[in-house]
Amino acid sequence: MLLAQLPLLAQVNFGVKGGYNITQMSFSKDVIQSSNRNGFFIGPVLRASLPMGLGVDIAALYDQRDAKMEDETVRQKSFNLPLNVRYDFGLGKALGFYLAAGPQASFNIGKNDFSLKSIANGDADEEVRSYRLRDSNFSVNLGGGLRITEHLEFGCIYNIAVGKTGEIKDIHLKDELSKTHAHAWQISAVLYF
Secondary structure: OHHHHHHHHOEEEEEEEEEEEEEEEEEOOOOOOEOOEEEEEEEEEEEEEOHHHEEEEEEOEEEEEEEEEOOEEEEEEEEEEEEEEEEEEEEOOOEEEEEEEEEEEEEEOOOOEEEEEEEEOOOEEEEEEEEEEOOEEEEEEEEEEEEEOOOEEEEEEEEEEEOOOEEEEEOOOOOEEEEEEEEEEEEEEEEEO
């Protein structure tokens, strides 16, 4: 009977979440030079708070990240669906902290294939490698943040990719040279209505 009443006790808030992300790319083999990816994300969020500090939040975020790979810019655009279980604690409704963890599904909505150029014999650029992003990815979020009143939150989440994010191939041989994994730090602000 208590479990049946939990949805009635939940406090539901809608809001907008936005922020900045820094993605660290790792490769299965050292075949290419890359820099950290910088980007942003924004979208609606729903938070359901249950008694004793427990709760969940789910968001639908547009995410865009840029990276430099062998002097070429790779731009990834995706639609992310994070679902986090939360534990809130602190000084009541005025000030508090939260811990969050949960899965995230990402769906690529931008370009998937990129040509990477390399200088051949110091003369001219020649396409020798390609980079392909996966159509969808699964990852796990771990983090926490600060809650100011019931309407404003600041958070920091570490997003850990499960499985490969993309792959680098030799254009001529069609061989896979390396698999990539993209883990990201996400710094966010949420405004609840």
